[in-house]
Every structure is written in structure tokens, then in C-alpha cells.
Amino acid sequence: MMMRHRLFGVVLAVVPLLLLAGLLVQQVPVEAQTDANRPRKFAFLVGVKDYDNRQMGDLPNAERDITELAKELRAANYDEVIVLLSSGNAQLDGGRETNGNPFRGGTGTKDSVNATGENCRKAFEKLLARRLTKKDTLLIALAGHGMLTKPKPEAMDQEPYFVPKDGVLSDPESMIAINDWLDLLDKKGAGTNMILIDACRNDPDPSRGRPGGLDGNRVRLPKDPERDANSSGGTVVFFACSKGQKAYESDKANGGIENAPGGHGVFFHFVLKGIRGEAKNEKTQKVTWDRLVSYVKEGVDQDFETLVPNKTKHVPHSLGTLAGSAEVIAAPSLLPKGLPKTLAIKLSDTETLELVLVDPLAQPDRGEFLMGSSAENIALIKKKGWPVQDDETEHKVKLTKPYYLGKYEVTRGQFSTFLNAAGEKTEAEEGDGGYGWNDDKKTHEKDKKYTWKNPGYRQEDNHPVVLVSWNDSKKFTRWMAGRAQLQQVSAKLSGRKWEFGLPSEAQWEYANRSPIQTLFAHGDDEEELANYGNVSDGQFRDYLGAKRADWKGIQADDKYVFTSPVGSSHFRPNRFGIYDMTGNVWEWCEDYYGKYDDVLDRDNPIQSDKQLNEGRVLRGGAWGYGPEDCRVAFRGWFTPDGRVGFGFRVCLRLDE
Ligand SMILES: [Ca+2]
Numbered sequence: 007m008m009m010r011h012r013l014f015g016v017v018l019a020v021v022p023l024l025l026l027a028g029l030l031v032q033q034v035p036v037e038a039q040t041d042a043n044r045p046r047k048f049a050f051l052v053g054v055k056d057y058d059n060r061q062m063g064d065l066p067n068a069e070r071d072i073t074e075l076a077k078e079l080r081a082a083n084y085d086e087v088i089v090l091l092s093s094g095n096a097q098l099d100g101g102r103e104t105n106g107n108p109f110r111g112g113t114g115t116k117d118s119v120n121a122t123g124e125n126c127r128k129a130f131e132k133l134l135a136r137r138l139t140k141k142d143t144l145l146i147a148l149a150g151h152g153m154l155t156k157p158k159p160e161a162m163d164q165e166p167y168f169v170p171k172d173g174v175l176s177d178p179e180s181m182i183a184i185n186d187w188l189d190l191l192d193k194k195g196a197g198t199n200m201i202l203i204d205a206c207r208n209d210p211d212p213s214r215g216r217p218g219g220l221d222g223n224r225v226r227l228p229k230d231p232e233r234d235a236n237s238s239g240g241t242v243v244f245f246a247c248s249k250g251q252k253a254y255e256s257d258k259a260n261g262g263i264e265n266a267p268g269g270h271g272v273f274f275h276f277v278l279k280g281i282r283g284e285a286k287n288e289k290t291q292k293v294t295w296d297r298l299v300s301y302v303k304e305g306v307d308q309d310f311e312t313l314v315p316n317k318t319k320h321v322p323h324s325l326g327t328l329a330g331s332a333e334v335i336a337a338p339s340l341l342p343k344g345l346p347k348t349l350a351i352k353l354s355d356t357e358t359l360e361l362v363l364v365d366p367l368a369q370p371d372r373g374e375f376l377m378g379s380s381a382e383n384i385a386l387i388k389k390k391g392w393p394v395q396d397d398e399t400e401h402k403v404k405l406t407k408p409y410y411l412g413k414y415e416v417t418r419g420q421f422s423t424f425l426n427a428a429g430e431k432t433e434a435e436e437g438d439g440g441y442g443w444n445d446d447k448k449t450h451e452k453d454k455k456y457t458w459k460n461p462g463y464r465q466e467d468n469h470p471v472v473l474v475s476w477n478d479s480k481k482f483t484r485w486m487a488g489r490a491q492l493q494q495v496s497a498k499l500s501g502r503k504w505e506f507g508l509p510s511e512a513q514w515e516y517a518n519r520s521p522i523q524t525l526f527a528h529g530d531d532e533e534e535l536a537n538y539g540n541v542s543d544g545q546f547r548d549y550l551g552a553k554r555a556d557w558k559g560i561q562a563d564d565k566y567v568f569t570s571p572v573g574s575s576h577f578r579p580n581r582f583g584i585y586d587m588t589g590n591v592w593e594w595c596e597d598y599y600g601k602y603d604d605v606l607d608r609d610n611p612i613q614s615d616k617q618l619n620e621g622r623v624l625r626g627g628a629w630g631y632g633p634e635d636c637r638v639a640f641r642g643w644f645t646p647d648g649r650v651g652f653g654f655r656v657c658l659r660l661d662e
């Protein structure tokens with residue numbers, strides 16, 4: 007366990023300190039084209055999560071509904087996407103503050119995070135002042151509370167309102183009058199106006215004694231123009247529920263993205279799934295309004311009980327029809343294209359290697375993340391009294407291709423299957439052994455007797471293989487490729503090109519971090535590591551006895567002194583369902599070790615050029631290492647012939 011200084015420390019010291027300023031990747035927004043004859047697409051989206059008026063309950067998922075919708079529309083090249091929110095909810099953007107602006111980039115948009123009534127009205131008027139034409143499309147989405155004015159003797163006097171962040175229920179002027187906006191759309195709107203409203207999650211003022219909030223029964227659509235065969239467009243509204251009903255949110259609603267954090271309104275969950283491809287016409291690759299409406303209605307009807315048990319189902323209500331087949335979104339391509347979530351490659355009659363799909367583009371951060379250690383994390387590292395490394399410069403990385411990572415570290419049983427089948431030996435076996443554990447001295451030492459068969463501590467076949475060099479692990483992945491080919495893995499991957507190897511450092515870090523920017527994959531508390539991975543822990547401390555003066559680790563007991571079986575039930579998997587990325591054994595990565603700045607400005611970075619030396623990257627820490635080395639950004643390295651307590655996990659890379 008004292009290897010760090012010996013193996014990593016010396017050469018780390020010669021890595022020059024990188025200058026952060028030079029590494030920031032500038033993202034230049036793409037200017038929208040301004041061809042006057044081209045049909046344009048606009049979106050106006052409002053999500054209110056926190057209300058100034060405490061009388062109105064917060065709606066935890068209303069903003070997420072809107073921000074996720076905004077991402078999809080931008081990805082589909084809407085010309086302008088205007089977003090108003092009630093807060094700069096940092097969690098919506100991969101957990102990072104972005105100067106109060108939850109989006110970076112996009113197409114010529116500026117978001118306000120302040121969805122007050124005045125801001126909403128001003129932004130809406132400004133949009134309508136842009137001389138929308140008959141060819142243009144405008145999509146409006148409102149997620150928050152809604153209300154009807156107090157019932158009067160003449161029931162038709164009730165007016166429907168959307169409640170902005172600062173809405174005062176007794177003052178209709180402070181709110182957004184849906185019918186006024188429809189009048190405006192009639193005069194100055196686009197040719198096609200599509201409106202999604204989920205503003206009936208509950209009545210904001212329960213004392214008023216009315217069930218449900220806003221529904222479609224008081225909405226006055228613009229008069230349907232006389233239509234001929236060539237006409238198109240119109241104005242349509244789609245409400246989350248029907249009269250008197252309550253709409254619900256669900257933490258299980260993920261908008262169609264597996265493992266997405268948080269939840270959605272049930273209505274927007276299906277809207278998102280629909281525009282992410284579920285409601286598309288396979289032939290035209292478009293999601294039209296009509297298809298979306300029927301998809302959402304059907305989805306809510308079928309899955310409501312699963313998403314919201316023991317509540318009364320709500321029925322989405324659509325008003326109006328569009329002439330022609332107006333599209334909401336064209337060519338949605340965000341859901342994984344038929345890629346299986348897991349793959350299993352048989353190595354022998356008894357050994358199978360399981361892989362888990364990591365599809366960055368299908369994640370909420372769309373594959374964009376900050377690799378390395380933030381200033382905030384460095385401050386935390388210092389506060390904990392751990393050494394600050396100079397090779398973790400924070401930088402933006404974008405992963406655009408799906409990949410499969412081993413669900414577990416490669417086991418001893420799997421590795422011996424390979425050696426037997428391929429007639430291979432490891433470098434330690436052929437050469438002068440490797441570093442193993444001396445139980446008497448309670449330290450690692452180099453000796454000919456140490457190989458993967460004998461690391462100096464007891465291992466079963468389901469433990470991770472150790473004392474394999476980078477070269478050994480590459481041989482294993484080449485053999486795996488042959489096995490996968492025989493098992494026709496290409497057919498399972500829709501004929502896409504693939505290759506087997508080790509994960510790149512970026513792929514490794516993304517799979518263990520997204521969308522979290524904390525020190526560890528689970529958070530910042532090192533003692534919690536005992537639930538996520540096998541590290542140097544209280545049990546190891548006690549085992550060391552007299553040697554414990556040198557000990558570094560967590561006080562908690564993680565149940566294992568040396569390696570643990572892969573995927574042990576003591577440890578939880580990470581967000582992608584992958585086990586032991588933190589701790590157990592160090593994992594070789596494909597990259598040469600070096601400065602990060604050689605791979606900047608590249609999507610899907612991988613350091614394939616030698617920098618300092620032959621060293622290859624190792625990640626994740628191990629059973630004998632303290633929490634400072636098991637951080638998600640920590641980078642170890644060793645020469646490719648190194649055989650120490652290192653193991654690996656395989657990666658199947660797809661080329662698109
Ligand atoms: Ca341990």
C-alpha cells in the first residue's frame with residue numbers, strides 16, 4: 007500500500023503544472039441562418055419549480071421538464087429556444103453552476119432564469135415582435151401551477167391562468183392569461199402554434215376547494231380559418247389533464263433516458279419520450295403533432311399506475327386540429343438506436359463476460375462533462391489534508407460515441423480461461439515475477455514467485471485478476487475480440503463497427519462520474535466509500551498491526567483486507583450499473599499517461615501519442631490505497647510491462 011510514492015510519485019513530480027486558462031475550451035454558438043424564405047422554428051418554454059408565494063407548493067420536476075425539452079429542440083435545430091425558469095438549478099446541467107445560465111451553447115439563445123410574470127410577458131411580446139410568418143412554427147410549453155379565477159355566478163367568466171414564479175393568486179394581473187396569449191397568437195403568431203400545458207399538478211390554493219387546476223375547458227382557441235387543400239397550420243393546445251383532474255409527477259419518469267437523475271411530470275415524461283423518437287414516423291423520421299398527441303395520451307393511459315401508484319389517472323386533453331402534418335421535431339436520434347443495454351460474451355462453458363452500455367448522447371449531459379478536479383474539489387482535497395495532484399487540470403470533454411464497459415473487473419477465472427485457450431503466459435510468469443504481498447512484512451515486494459496465480463494473498467476465481475501488465479491485458483482484449491466475433495456480436499450491435507480494448511481515460515472517468523462533480527462517484531464523504539468499493543479501510547488497518555503507523559485509509563469497515571469478489575453485494579454499483587470502478591484493483595486504461603492538454607479540443611479524446619515515457623494510465627484506486635487515491639479524478643500510471651496489484655476492465659468501442 008505504500009506503493010504510491012514508489013510507483014507513482016517520482017515521475018508525477020516532473021509533470022509541469024498546467025495553466026488552467028489555456029485549457030478552457032471555448033464554445034462558439036452557431037448563428038441561426040437568416041434566410042427570409044426559410045420556415046423558422048421557435049420555442050417558448052417556461053418551467054416554474056419554486057414559487058415566491060409559499061402558499062403554492064414547489065414542483066420539483068417542472069423545470070426539468072422544460073430544460074430537457076429545450077435540449078432536444080436545440081439539438082433538432084430549432085432556430086430559437088427561449089427558456090424561462092424559476093431558478094438556476096445547477097443540477098440540471100450536470101451538477102455545475104454556469105453563471106446562472108443552465109445552458110451553454112445552443113443556437114442563438116439567451117435564457118433567463120427568472121420566470122416572473124413580467125419577464126414572461128416581455129419575452130413573449132419580444133418574440134412576437136419578430137414578425138413570425140405563416141411558414142413558421144412556434145412551440146410553447148408551460149410547466150408549473152395553473153389556476154382559474156374564482157367562480158362567479160356566470161361560470162363562463164372563469165379565466166384560465168398560468169402562475170409565474172411571482173404570481174399572486176388574488177391578482178390576475180400578476181399571472182399569464184392563457185386566453186390573452188391565444189389572442190396574441192391569433193394576431194401575431196406563427197402559421198403553426200403548438201402549445202403544451204401542464205399546469206394542473208394541483209390547485210395552488212387548496213382553500214379554494216376546487217379539485218385540479220388548469221384544464222382546457224375555458225380556453226378560447228383562435229377561430230379556425232377557412233381552409234383549402236393547400237392550407238396548413240393553425241393553433242392547437244394540449245393539456246396534461248381534463249377538467250377537474252389533477253396531473254402528477256413521478257420520480258420514476260425519466261423522459262426515456264435510462265438512469266436519468268430526478269423525475270418528470272407524467273405528461274412531459276411522455277412528451278419527451280415522444281420527441282426523443284418514440285412517436286416518430288419511421289418513414290419520414292418526423293414526430294408530428296398528431297402523432298405526439300396520440301402517443302402521449304396512450305402512454306399516460308397505459309403506464310400511469312406504474313409511474314404513480316394509487317392515484318386517479320389523468321387524461322391528457324387536446325384542443326384544435328392542425329391542417330397538414332405539422333412536425334414538432336424532425337429526425338429525432340437521441341434514444342440509443344437499438345443498442346442492447348448489456349452484452350454477454352461467452353469465454354467458455356462456465357465463464358461469461360458481461361458488458362454494460364454507456365451511451366453518452368443519451369445521458370442528460372449529452373456526453374459533455376468536466377474531466378479532472380474543479381477548484382472546488384481541490385479546495386476540498388486540501389481541507390481533508392490530502393496531497394493535491396498537478397495532473398488533474400479540469401477541462402471540458404465531449405464523448406459522442408456509445409461504448410460498452412465491463413460490468414466487473416476481469417476476474418481470475420476469466421483470465422485463466424484466456425491463458426489456457428490461447429496458450430499464453432503473463433509477463434510476470436515469463437519474466438522475473440512481479441510485486442506481490444509479503445504477509446510477514448505486511449508490504450508489497452518484488453519477487454519471481456509472485457504472479458497472477460500467487461499475489462501473496464488468497465484469491466478465488468471470482469476475484470479480479472492482478473499482476474497483469476498493460477501488455478497482458480491488451481492480449482486478453484484481442485482474444486476477447488475473437489470470441490465476440492465468433493458469437494456474432496455485430497448482429498447485436500445493428501451492424502456497427504466495433505473494437506475491443508481498454509477504456510480510454512475519458513471513457514473511464516465519464517462512466518464513473520457523469521453527471522456528478524464530486525470527489526468520488528457517490529459524493530464527497532470518504533467514509534461512505536465502504537458502501538461503494540473495496541479500499542484501505544478499518545479492517546486493513548487492524549490487519550496491519552504494528553505497521554499501522556504508515557496506514558492511510560477510511561475508518562469504516564468495508565469487509566475486505568485484500569481483493570474482494572467482483573460485484574460483491576457489499577458494494578453498490580455506480581449510476582451505470584458498473585461495479586468496483588472505485589477500489590478493489592487499479593484498472594489499466596488505453597491512454598499513455600501525460601498532460602491533458604494534448605487531447606484538448608478533441609471529441610472522444612484518447613492519448614495515443616507517447617508524451618513523457620511509456621507509462622500507461624491506471625484508474626480507480628485499490629484495496630490497499632487510501633481515499634485520496636480512489637478519487638474519480640485521480641490518475642496513476644505505470645510502464646506497460648508493470649505487474650503489480652493492477653487489473654483491468656474491458657471496453658467495447660463503437661465507431662458511431
Ligand atoms: Ca478494504
Ligand SMILES: [Ca+2]
Pocket residue numbers: 415586587588589590591592593625626627
Ligand atoms: Ca477497480
